[in-house]
Amino acid sequence: MSEDPSKSNEPIKLIDPHVHMSARTTDDYERMAASGVVALIEPAFWLGQPRTTVGAYMDYLSSLVGFERFRASQFGIHHYCTVGLNSKEANNEELAEAVMEILPLYLQKEGVVALGEIGYDDQTELEDRYLRKQIELAKEFDMVIMIHTPHRDKKRGTSRTMDVLKEHGVDPAKVAIDHNNEETVKEVLDRGFWAAFTLYPNTKMGNERMVEIVREYGSEKIFIDSAADWGVSDPLAVSKTFRLMNERGITKADIEQVCYHNALSCYGQSGQINEEDWLNPLPVDQRNLFHGNSVLRGGQTPRVDEDSLIIE
Amino acid sequence: MAFESTSALALLESWLASRLSADAQEWYNKKRADLGSDREFFLAFALVPRNLGKADLELTDQERSACTDWDPSNWTVDQAARIALLLAGPDQSFIARLEKLCATGDVGEQITLYQALILYQNPASLTQRAAEGLRSNVVPVFEAVAHRNPYPQRYFDDAAWNQMVLKALFIGSSLHPIQGLDERANEPLAATLIDSAHERWAAGREVNPELWRCVGPFINTNRLEDVKRALESDNPLSQEAARLALAASNLPEAKMLLEATEDKVLSWEEIHQALRHV
Ligand SMILES: [Zn+2]
Numbered sequence: 279m280s281e282d283p284s285k286s287n288e289p290i291k292l293i294d295p296h297v298h299m300s301a302r303t304t305d306d307y308e309r310m311a312a313s314g315v316v317a318l319i320e321p322a323f324w325l326g327q328p329r330t331t332v333g334a335y336m337d338y339l340s341s342l343v344g345f346e347r348f349r350a351s352q353f354g355i356h357h358y359c360t361v362g363l364n365s366k367e368a369n370n371e372e373l374a375e376a377v378m379e380i381l382p383l384y385l386q387k388e389g390v391v392a393l394g395e396i397g398y399d400d401q402t403e404l405e406d407r408y409l410r411k412q413i414e415l416a417k418e419f420d421m422v423i424m425i426h427t428p429h430r431d432k433k434r435g436t437s438r439t440m441d442v443l444k445e446h447g448v449d450p451a452k453v454a455i456d457h458n459n460e461e462t463v464k465e466v467l468d469r470g471f472w473a474a475f476t477l478y479p480n481t482k483m484g485n486e487r488m489v490e491i492v493r494e495y496g497s498e499k500i501f502i503d504s505a506a507d508w509g510v511s512d513p514l515a516v517s518k519t520f521r522l523m524n525e526r527g528i529t530k531a532d533i534e535q536v537c538y539h540n541a542l543s544c545y546g547q548s549g550q551i552n553e554e555d556w557l558n559p560l561p562v563d564q565r566n567l568f569h570g571n572s573v574l575r576g577g578q579t580p581r582v583d584e585d586s587l588i589i590e
Numbered sequence: 591m592a593f594e595s596t597s598a599l600a601l602l603e604s605w606l607a608s609r610l611s612a613d614a615q616e617w618y619n620k621k622r623a624d625l626g627s628d629r630e631f632f633l634a635f636a637l638v639p640r641n642l643g644k645a646d647l648e649l650t651d652q653e654r655s656a657c658t659d660w661d662p663s664n665w666t667v668d669q670a671a672r673i674a675l676l677l678a679g680p681d682q683s684f685i686a687r688l689e690k691l692c693a694t695g696d697v698g699e700q701i702t703l704y705q706a707l708i709l710y711q712n713p714a715s716l717t718q719r720a721a722e723g724l725r726s727n728v729v730p731v732f733e734a735v736a737h738r739n740p741y742p743q744r745y746f747d748d749a750a751w752n753q754m755v756l757k758a759l760f761i762g763s764s765l766h767p768i769q770g771l772d773e774r775a776n777e778p779l780a781a782t783l784i785d786s787a788h789e790r791w792a793a794g795r796e797v798n799p800e801l802w803r804c805v806g807p808f809i810n811t812n813r814l815e816d817v818k819r820a821l822e823s824d825n826p827l828s829q830e831a832a833r834l835a836l837a838a839s840n841l842p843e844a845k846m847l848l849e850a851t852e853d854k855v856l857s858w859e860e861i862h863q864a865l866r867h868v
Pocket of ligand 1: 296298321323395505
């Protein structure tokens with residue numbers, strides 16, 4: 279067994295590239311920071327209950343680039359987000375049309391690293407229409423795309439999404455396909471996309487399965503996230519899986535690819551997320567977002583106060 | 591007022607001209623020439639940092655001296671360019687653009703927009719907008735209105751002013767960077783601050799030493815007891831602040847109390863600096 283990296287002196291650096299922090303508490307921020315999360319990406323999604331007006335949608339997007347970013351900074355975490363019309367709400371045509379009108383206002387905001395999460399839910403005609411429209415929008419603004427793959431009929435839904443992306447001439451290197459599993463990973467990698475895995479209790483991936491996937495498919499284009507939201511989910515999923523992979527003999531280099539570097543390489547193509555942001559922040563960012571905040575940074579011992587590392 | 595919007599624009603653009611690379615200047619000029627349509631404007635506004643960078647302006651003393659009471663010493667290149675683009679657009683679009691930017695702005699944009707209030711046309715009409723910035727939960731946005739900004743001193747009525755000072759203390763921000771703090775001190779503010787000090791003492795919490803700055807000129811016999819409490823606290827900065835407050839009072843008992851203390855008096859600025867570095 280290799281040495282436990284949480285016991286080494288070098289601080290652990292983790293990125294959770296898919297987590298809905300607006301639905302989480304400050305305790306979560308604290309625990310994530312303490313476990314080594316330096317940056318996270320919050321994709322625009324639905325709120326568990328559908329919005330009925332475009333104003334509500336705008337306020338949500340404004341909070342992703344505004345208050346939530348500040349909230350994260352108070353815990354020493356760099357917050358980025360993606361902006362898009364999710365597949366569930368794409369089924370409300372009137373709302374969807376209005377949201378398409380205002381999306382361009384948000385695509386170029388600071389810290390917006392991709393258009394997403396978009397894709398299929400029930401694979402309806404309206405979902406298909408707004409997926410395609412947003413793919414075109416991403417091309418117009420030269421953006422990375424974050425794809426949400428459906429829970430039901432996942433394998434075919436995932437293939438279909440990739441077919442659509444190909445049909446629109448999108449470079450697969452600029453697309454992260456999320457919520458993969460054993461059934462979808464091979465095709466996603468073979469077709470040149472980034473393959474993201476969500477460690478989400480009960481419904482998506484467990485992290486013991488994740489270890490085996492890394493063993494089989496390597497670390498070149500795979501990364502992991504928690505997708506923690508308002509449901510039963512685990513904002514420490516990335517750090518737990520980091521440690522589990524280590525316990526089970528995955529190499530340090532592979533683990534760091536999967537828990538840090540790959541998400542950075544994928545979303546870094548936006549120019550909006552850069553390691554320098556936390557390693558060597560600009561004076562203006564330190565003044566405004568990280569001033570007086572030394573509580574959780576520098577020299578801390580990362581910790582995960584949990585009995586078990588396993589997510590099932 | 592210090593500036594017409596047109597001269598503010600000229601000033602900002604002169605600073606940019608001596609700092610931007612040729613490519614960056616060319617990008618700016620191109621966007622500047624095409625500000626008629628909202629779509630082009632919002633896009634250009636959003637893209638400023640990635641095309642011009644976010645370096646500090648680092649104004650020279652000479653540049654800084656042209657600004658009278660406006661203090662852009664913390665401004666950055668992207669902030670100057672964004673405000674220049676906003677000011678350079680058609681006059682009739684100005685308010686609608688400002689409102690839309692404030693409603694949809696990211697943290698950096700909101701800071702930029704609020705710290706420039708003084709440069710906008712008809713600033714007296716923007717007090718509601720300024721108050722909205724102060725309502726923000728994002729501390730640096732609050733501070734963009736409250737700190738190093740002559741807007742509140744010039745345009746807020748006492749009620750708005752007092753709310754701002756009280757909130758600054760409440761959220762753990764500082765008072766010293768508020769412009770006009772001594773000039774705008776007033777009796778109702780002193781009364782409110784004394785009440786808030788009592789609340790904090792009752793809860794066993796520390797009272798920010800800067801609070802006494804707004805109380806000093808309004809010390810009466812009742813309040814003298816409160817200042818005495820600060821003077822006798824364990825916190826050396828509170829003691830120093832209490833001395834400064836006593837020195838600002840005309841009350842004979844205050845003078846006597848001051849004379850009975852050791853004469854080591856920091857300035858408010860030194861107290862502020864010491865608090866920042868705790
Ligand atoms: Zn999600």
